[in-house]
Amino acid sequence: MSKSEIKIRELKDTDISVAADLMLRLKKLNGEFDSIFNVSDGAKAEAEQILMNTLKDKAKHLAYVSERDGKILGLIVINLIHRCYYEPEMEARIVDFYIMPEGRRTGTGKGLVDRTYKELKARNVKLITAEFPALNPIAMKFYKGLGFREIVGIYGKMLE
C-alpha cells in the first residue's frame, strides 16, 4: 500500500479535538524530561480552548496541520507577539509543534515550517522563536538544526 501525499493546511474548528490530543502528547513528552511540566487533569479542555482562541484571532495566531488520508499527523501553533523595547517589533513564537510518530521522517515537520515561513514573510514578520522546556533535548536539536539559537533563559524552582 503506497502512502498518499501529505497536505499542509490551516487548522479548522473541526480539527480541534484531534489537534488538542497532539498538543497533549507534546506536553506529556515535556513531562518525561522534567517533572515541573507534569500534565494537569484539565489539560485537554485547556488545549481545546487555546486552539479555539487561536482560530478566533488570526491576526495574533497561526496554526497549521499536516494531514495524510484525512488523518492529522502534525500541528504547529504560533503566537504573534509585539515586542517592547526592541526591534523588529513583531516576533513569531512557536508554542506548540508536534508530529505523530508515523509522520516523522516524512517531511511533515519541514512542510509545516515552510508553510509558517511563507506566511510570516507575507506578514513581514522577521523574527521567529520557539518556546520549549530546557531539558527537552529533542526540541533543542530540532531547532538548532533549523538555525535557531538560545536567546532567552527562564530559570525556575519549586517553592517549599
Add this chain to the structure above:
Amino acid sequence: MDDTTRTEEYNQKAIRYSEFYKGKVQIVSKVPVRHLQDFSVWYTPGVAAVSRKIAENTDLSFELTGRWNSIAILTDGTRVLGLGNIGPEAAMPVMEGKSLIFNFLGAVNAVPIPIRTKTKDEFITVAKALEPSFGGFNLEDIESPKCFFVLESLQKTLSIPAWHDDQLGTACITLAGLINALRVTGRKIADSKIVLLGSGAANIAAAHLLFAAGFKEGNIVMADSKGVLEPEREDMDSLMLNNPWKYQLAMRTNSERLKGPAEVAFKGADVVISASKPGPDTIKKDWIKTMNNDSILFALANPVPEIWPEAAKEAGAKIVATGRGDFPNQVNNSLVFPGVFRGVLDARAKGVNFDIMVAASYEIANFVKDPSQDRIVPTMEEWELYPRVASAVASKTVEMGLARKANSREGFFKNAQEMIETNRKMYIRLMDEKIIKELPGGDNVEK
C-alpha cells in the same frame, strides 16, 4: 515428585556440588610437556618468534594461538535468569554453567567474565578492550534496553562476532520451531499472521529475525504489558527516547493498526510467540479460542509457561511449544549457541548477522525428520545437530564474506564433528579416570 519439590532438590544439590567442586570449569593445557626444556618452546625464548609473526599480522593470532576457539561470556549481572540485578560476582555460577555447555556441546573454550560496569558505554569500552584475546563474544544476562545498545555497538565496531544469547539464541530456536510448525500446519511464511507477546530482548530480536526470514512486517503484531504496539500509543515518545528498538518496531509492524490490550491481537492470528510474564494465567484460553484454526502457540516463559500446554490445546492450539524439557517441543537456546559458535569460530568470522541466523534456524528445522505437532525442534541429546548447525553457519559466514577461513560445507562439518567428539572423549576419559571427581555423597549413581 511435584515441581516445587524437584526444584528444591536441584537447588540443594547445586549448592552442595558447588561447595565440593568450587567452580565448574578450568584451563587445561593442550600441548605435551615431556620435560621442563619444552618450556623453551612453549614459553621464552622460542615463543618470541611466534609473537613477532603476530605483531606483523594480527590475524595470525587466530592461527598461532588459541584465540580462534576462545570466546568470552560477558555479563554485567544486571538481569541474571529470573533473579534480576544481582551483580557480577553472583552471576558467575550461571556464566560457568554456560561455559560448561559451550564446551560440552560445542567444544568451545568459553571464558566466563562477569564485569563490574555501570553504564552501557563502560561495558562497551571493556568489551572492546578484550577483543584481541577472543574469537567471539557471548553477551549474557544484560538488562534491556541496555543489551540492545551494547550488542548493536559491538556488532558495528568489532571484527569478531558478538552474540547476545537472550536475544539471538532465543530468536534463532524460535524461528527453527516456527518453520516446522508452519510445515506441520500447512502454512506459508508470507501469509502467516504472527503475534509476539512480550516485547523484551527475545521478541525484539525475534521480530528482526522473522523479517530476515521473509515474514511480512505488517503481519507481525507486537504487544507488551501496556497492550498492542502501534504508532499512536501514548508512550511512543517515551519509547523513542528510552527504547528506540521497540519504537521502530511499533512503526514497522501491525499494518492493521490494531490497538488495545494484547488479547486483541490474538483474533485471527496463526501464531503467538510469547516471551512474557510467567504463567500459568498470563494467556487465557478464551484468547486462544479467537485464533485461527490449527493455531500455533509458543509459551516460552520460565519456569512456568504463560499457559499450560494442555489448556492451550483444549482451547484449540494445534502445536504448543514451551521453554521446558518436560513437555514436547522445548524451545531451548542450548540447541543453538554451541553450534553457532562452533561455526563462526571455525570460519574465523568477523561478525554474525540475521542472514547467518536464518541459515542456522533452517538447519535446525531441517534436522527434524518428519516434523509433527509434538516434534518441531530437535532435543539436546541429538549430537549430530551441533556440527550440522556449525557447518551451516560457517558456510553462510563464508558466503556473506565475513569469514577469515574458507572450507567446504562438508569440510566444516567434519572438522566440527571431530572437535566435538574428541572433546566428549576427553570428558569421558577424565570421568573414567576420576580426574573429574565423582559427585559427592555417593550421588554419582544415576537414579
